[in-house]
Amino acid sequence: MSFPSSAIRNIAVAGHGSTGKTTVVEQMLFNGNVVTKAETVDSGKTVSDFTEEEIARGISIHTSFSNLVWNDKQINILDTPGASDFVGEVVAGFRAAEMGLMLVSADSGVQIETMKLWRRLNARNMPRIAFINKMDRERASFDDSFADLKDKFKIPLVPVSIPIGAGESYKGVVNLIENKAYLIGSETAAEIPADMVDIVEEYRLTTIESAAEGDDALLEKYFEEGTLSEDEIRHGLEEGLKNNKIVPVLCGAAEINSGIISLLNFISNNAPSPVGLKEKAFDDDGNEEIIDFDSEKPTTAFVFKTTIDQFSGRLSFFKVVTGVFKPDSEYLNTVDHKKERVGKIYKAVGKKIVETKELYAGDIGIFSKIESAKTNDSFCTASEHAIHYDKLKLPQPVHSVAISAESKKEEDKLNQFLQRAADQDLTFQVRFDKETKETVVSCMGELHLNIVLDNIKEKAKIGILTRKPRIAYRECITKSANAEYAHKKQSGGHGQYGKVVMEIKPISRDEKMNFVNAIKGGSISKGYMPGIEKGILEAMDEGYLAGYPIMGLEAKIVDGKEHPVDSSEMAFKLAGKGAVKAAFEKAGVKLLEPIMNLKVFCEEKYMGDILSDLSSKRGRVQGQEPLGGGILEIDAQVPQGEMLNYSVDLRSITSGTASFEMEFDHYDPISGAIADKVIADAKASKEE
Numbered sequence: 001m002s003f004p005s006s007a008i009r010n011i012a013v014a015g016h017g018s019t020g021k022t023t024v025v026e027q028m029l030f031n032g033n034v035v036t037k038a039e040t041v042d043s044g045k046t047v048s049d050f051t052e053e054e055i056a057r058g059i060s061i062h063t064s065f066s067n068l069v070w071n072d073k074q075i076n077i078l079d080t081p082g083a084s085d086f087v088g089e090v091v092a093g094f095r096a097a098e099m100g101l102m103l104v105s106a107d108s109g110v111q112i113e114t115m116k117l118w119r120r121l122n123a124r125n126m127p128r129i130a131f132i133n134k135m136d137r138e139r140a141s142f143d144d145s146f147a148d149l150k151d152k153f154k155i156p157l158v159p160v161s162i163p164i165g166a167g168e169s170y171k172g173v174v175n176l177i178e179n180k181a182y183l184i185g186s187e188t189a190a191e192i193p194a195d196m197v198d199i200v201e202e203y204r205l206t207t208i209e210s211a212a213e214g215d216d217a218l219l220e221k222y223f224e225e226g227t228l229s230e231d232e233i234r235h236g237l238e239e240g241l242k243n244n245k246i247v248p249v250l251c252g253a254a255e256i257n258s259g260i261i262s263l264l265n266f267i268s269n270n271a272p273s274p275v276g277l278k279e280k281a282f283d284d285d286g287n288e289e290i291i292d293f294d295s296e297k298p299t300t301a302f303v304f305k306t307t308i309d310q311f312s313g314r315l316s317f318f319k320v321v322t323g324v325f326k327p328d329s330e331y332l333n334t335v336d337h338k339k340e341r342v343g344k345i346y347k348a349v350g351k352k353i354v355e356t357k358e359l360y361a362g363d364i365g366i367f368s369k370i371e372s373a374k375t376n377d378s379f380c381t382a383s384e385h386a387i388h389y390d391k392l393k394l395p396q397p398v399h400s401v402a403i404s405a406e407s408k409k410e411e412d413k414l415n416q417f418l419q420r421a422a423d424q425d426l427t428f429q430v431r432f433d434k435e436t437k438e439t440v441v442s443c444m445g446e447l448h449l450n451i452v453l454d455n456i457k458e459k460a461k462i463g464i465l466t467r468k469p470r471i472a473y474r475e476c477i478t479k480s481a482n483a484e485y486a487h488k489k490q491s492g493g494h495g496q497y498g499k500v501v502m503e504i505k506p507i508s509r510d511e512k513m514n515f516v517n518a519i520k521g522g523s524i525s526k527g528y529m530p531g532i533e534k535g536i537l538e539a540m541d542e543g544y545l546a547g548y549p550i551m552g553l554e555a556k557i558v559d560g561k562e563h564p565v566d567s568s569e570m571a572f573k574l575a576g577k578g579a580v581k582a583a584f585e586k587a588g589v590k591l592l593e594p595i596m597n598l599k600v601f602c603e604e605k606y607m608g609d610i611l612s613d614l615s616s617k618r619g620r621v622q623g624q625e626p627l628g629g630g631i632l633e634i635d636a637q638v639p640q641g642e643m644l645n646y647s648v649d650l651r652s653i654t655s656g657t658a659s660f661e662m663e664f665d666h667y668d669p670i671s672g673a674i675a676d677k678v679i680a681d682a683k684a685s686k687e688e
Helices: 021-031 052-057 084-096 112-123 142-153 194-212 216-225 230-242 260-270 408-424 446-460 526-542 569-584 604-616 646-654 672-687
Strands: 008-015 064-070 073-079 099-105 128-133 157-159 161-164 172-175 180-183 247-251 278-282 288-292 300-309 313-322 329-333 338-342 345-349 352-356 364-368 378-381 399-405 429-433 438-443 464-467 474-476 481-489 496-506 513-517 553-561 590-603 620-628 631-639 659-670
Touching: 008 021, 008 084, 008 112, 008 260, 021 064, 021 073, 021 099, 021 128, 021 260, 052 446, 064 260, 064 345, 064 364, 073 084, 073 260, 084 112, 084 300, 084 313, 084 446, 099 112, 099 142, 099 260, 112 142, 112 590, 112 659, 128 142, 128 260, 142 157, 142 247, 142 620, 157 194, 161 194, 161 247, 172 260, 194 216, 194 230, 216 230, 230 247, 230 260, 247 260, 288 313, 300 408, 352 364, 399 408, 399 446, 408 429, 408 438, 408 446, 438 446, 446 464, 446 646, 474 659, 481 553, 481 569, 496 526, 496 569, 513 526, 526 553, 526 569, 553 569, 590 604, 590 646, 590 672, 604 620, 604 631, 604 646, 631 659, 646 659, 659 672
Parallel strands: 008 073, 008 099, 099 128, 128 247, 157 247, 513 553
Antiparallel strands: 064 073, 161 172, 172 180, 278 288, 300 313, 300 378, 313 364, 329 338, 329 378, 345 352, 345 364, 399 438, 399 464, 429 438, 474 590, 481 496, 496 553, 590 631, 590 659, 620 631
């Protein structure tokens, strides 16, 4: 069954680990008659967590896609993981949704991942609602959790449902819009308990006032009459939510299916549809265009996620932006300009895919077995203007290891599986480092790495070795020097001859080399200069101290000599190489190490331990910024060589509550014992 854009609701469910996201989704699907029984996470049978690794570990690893119909609305649900290692999946889920459903546990309040995910929603200016879950738990407190949200996020919160009791005395929720109670075990609205009337009236007044502020006409009526109807409350909250000016707050206890009916009612009636929203796109020349979600326009779609299923093959999860996406049609992949015929299209309920006839703008679907389709690709009807939508804004991986197969014969097989994993997860990256001669994989953390590698070991049946990757150090000269070198070789027939006189000096390390021909009088023909330049570059790539490439050098050729018979480009290449090597001996070559920009997000109580650890890693703290709610951002610059195990170190220091982002900034000189060790290790590596 297909739904028009106005009847579509795309929701990304997010939150800190163990806040009950998968359980909430399971109960939503149960109430929507999609499943006959709401399974528990421990059972390994939930709709969202269906892969072998998710079942084995009892956590969400991938963003799953499911859907239901409620109040004649199509609700597409993207259940995202809570662990920071899988933030790439969250980014994909947020991109495909119009609203976030942020879960908070009533017994623990706002946690570090809640803060980070909230910031990601802010970056997209994306509407969200909060659901305070686990109201039946010991130490559960709606008031404390509500106050915690208010304190940390500084945005108007609007109560939509409040609990009847808490912990052992929890009996259900009151829906403040409907002014009705939903008691545990009942799916129908009931009268509000007598002892709750006064507190409900107090909370409901806040809800009505917030709704009135969403629309000028409603505000005028509220001032005149002192109240609003249910429909008027819904309209006012819908306007405030759509413009991201308020955060509606609901509550419940998902494990016992309490509060879910009110949640579904609110999503179907008040969550924004794709209508009126926009996507950023670019044409082939890089010109930016802003595209409205509109089913009347020619068809375009964006692939936000790719998986490889053992039965269905490559599955491409896409969102229709304009037009109506239909099966058995030809579309153009606008990234590689390849025409593809899409056969069947599907909706999904977890691992189960169901064929559908068409999808209107704003809807989410799946097509299969299009090998050219990759995450971030765009598709359009082949005859139309080829645009490609803005790519996912993914964080850079922060944890890297060098990887190899135990048996050399299995290297190709391992690389195939690594590339397949990287194809499905863009935060898992594979590269071959030509300098260190290593295959290096980079990801979001140890857990991320272990899950990918365990999966490969199981499927490929090969042993895998990992170790810390070698650092791509550099070398540079520190002062000017000059040298000359004559390459002479005589054998039968023509010999080889070339003499080069050279001056070198340091320049910006942002440049590789500046080559200058300063010869006057033609002692070396211009035709030999490319050979000299090649020789210099070759020597620079071979390094001087430890075999690392030299950077930031100007080489000026001031004199030389050639032979009318024996000179050649090769002879001058070797002469140039010899001259610059001789100059290196006088130029004070130093070792350079890569320096990384580091951002650490942590609770204030861990600041001292983190700063102490960074100091021990030769880090330079650049500043600290409070993000609210006791959360800090620490900015620092730290040598990459000290950061190879930082994801593990930080987890140990902060009991797994902190996270970090890191990217390369520049190279800095090193000397003394640190440089001596790098040089010794490099020489030992060459002897292996």
